[in-house]
Amino acid sequence: MAHIPVEIRRxxxxxxxxxALVLAVLAFLIVAVLVALSVFSLPAGVVAVVVDPVSGTVxxxxxxxxxxxxAPWAYLIEDTxxxxxxxxxxxxxxxxxxxxxxxxxxxxxxxxxxxEMVVRYRIVPERFDELVKKFPQVDYDDKVLVPKARQLxxxxxxxxxxxxxxxxxxxxxxxxxxxxxEAVINDPAVAGLVEVxxxxxxxxVLPQDIVNAINRKIAAQQDAIRAQFERQRVEELxxxxxxxxxxxxxxxxxxxxxxxxxxxxxxxLLANATRTAIELLIKASGANATEAVRLAExxxxxSGLREVAQTGNVQIVAVSGGAGxxxxxxxxxx
Numbered sequence: 469m470a471h472i473p474v475e476i477r478r479x480x481x482x483x484x485x486x487x488a489l490v491l492a493v494l495a496f497l498i499v500a501v502l503v504a505l506s507v508f509s510l511p512a513g514v515v516a517v518v519v520d521p522v523s524g525t526v527x528x529x530x531x532x533x534x535x536x537x538x539a540p541w542a543y544l545i546e547d548t549x550x551x552x553x554x555x556x557x558x559x560x561x562x563x564x565x566x567x568x569x570x571x572x573x574x575x576x577x578x579x580x581x582x583x584e585m586v587v588r589y590r591i592v593p594e595r596f597d598e599l600v601k602k603f604p605q606v607d608y609d610d611k612v613l614v615p616k617a618r619q620l621x622x623x624x625x626x627x628x629x630x631x632x633x634x635x636x637x638x639x640x641x642x643x644x645x646x647x648x649x650e651a652v653i654n655d656p657a658v659a660g661l662v663e664v665x666x667x668x669x670x671x672x673v674l675p676q677d678i679v680n681a682i683n684r685k686i687a688a689q690q691d692a693i694r695a696q697f698e699r700q701r702v703e704e705l706x707x708x709x710x711x712x713x714x715x716x717x718x719x720x721x722x723x724x725x726x727x728x729x730x731x732x733x734x735x736x737l738l739a740n741a742t743r744t745a746i747e748l749l750i751k752a753s754g755a756n757a758t759e760a761v762r763l764a765e766x767x768x769x770x771s772g773l774r775e776v777a778q779t780g781n782v783q784i785v786a787v788s789g790g791a792g793x794x795x796x797x798x799x800x801x802x
Contacts, residue, residue: 583673591662745767
């Protein structure tokens with residue numbers, strides 16, 4: 469079979485059409501790049517200004533969420549207008565972007581105190597352009613808020629002794645908080661641009677040896693208080709026992725006196741009654757002086773026998789004697 473060569477010719481487009489296509493593609497790419505460089509978007513809680521380095525202007529704040537346009541050569545400076553927190557903590561915990569090591573300052577008597585504090589603040593978004601003009605790197609916290617807190621804490625603590633700090637810690641904490649608010653409000657660099665929402669001095673950290681000494685002192689004071697309380701309790705108990713004893717003795721003395729008075733009155737009444745009975749008996753019998761004495765003795769004797777008989781433990785037997793005498797005999801009960 470014979471081979472028949474076939475010639476295929478490539479059809480080339482006209483040069484003008486190819487150039488137009490290239491230009492169209494380049495134009496599209498340029499437009500896409502310009503649009504990408506000119507359009508920006510901001511999320512919620514973020515404020516920005518557009519800086520035009522050609523004209524040297526800074527735009528008014530643009531508050532998100534929003535979409536905006538700018539010159540392709542212009543750039544944005546952003547910051548959040550939500551609540552920000554600056555924490556001053558001990559060195560071993562100062563590891564975050566907004567966490568700073570707490571200032572270590574000396575008291576008036578030379579004791580090192582670490583002051584832990586938290587500051588809550590926010591920028592005023594409507595005036596963000598003014599803040600950017602003063603702080604193009606948006607580092608107002610590092611340049612103003614943090615060093616101002618350190619300096620103020622140092623000034624306050626250096627004027628008090630350790631004892632004053634311990635005794636008036638709440639008052640001194642409130643003083644630091646109030647002075648810091650006033651310092652930020654009156655600072656011309658951030659006045660009206662940054663709003664301090666809250667300042668909270670959380671702790672005054674003392675050296676461990678000082679803490680141990682304070683704990684020992686507190687323990688000794690508590691032991692002294694307990695000893696004093698126990699002594700007072702013993703004294704009060706002793707006074708109560710003494711009072712009860714005295715009252716019991718007084719009551720017994722009063723009862724004894726009352727019984728003695730009653731007995732004396734009874735004896736007096738009995739003696740008066742006996743005398744009256746004897747006088748009546750003598751008068752009725754018409755006895756002479758010798759007989760009157762005998763009658764009185766006999767009456768008293770018989771009265772005594774009657775009292776003995778009333779006890780119920782004896783028996784009285786009358787035995788007639790000589791000369792018409794009757795002699796009572798009292799047998800002994802066994």
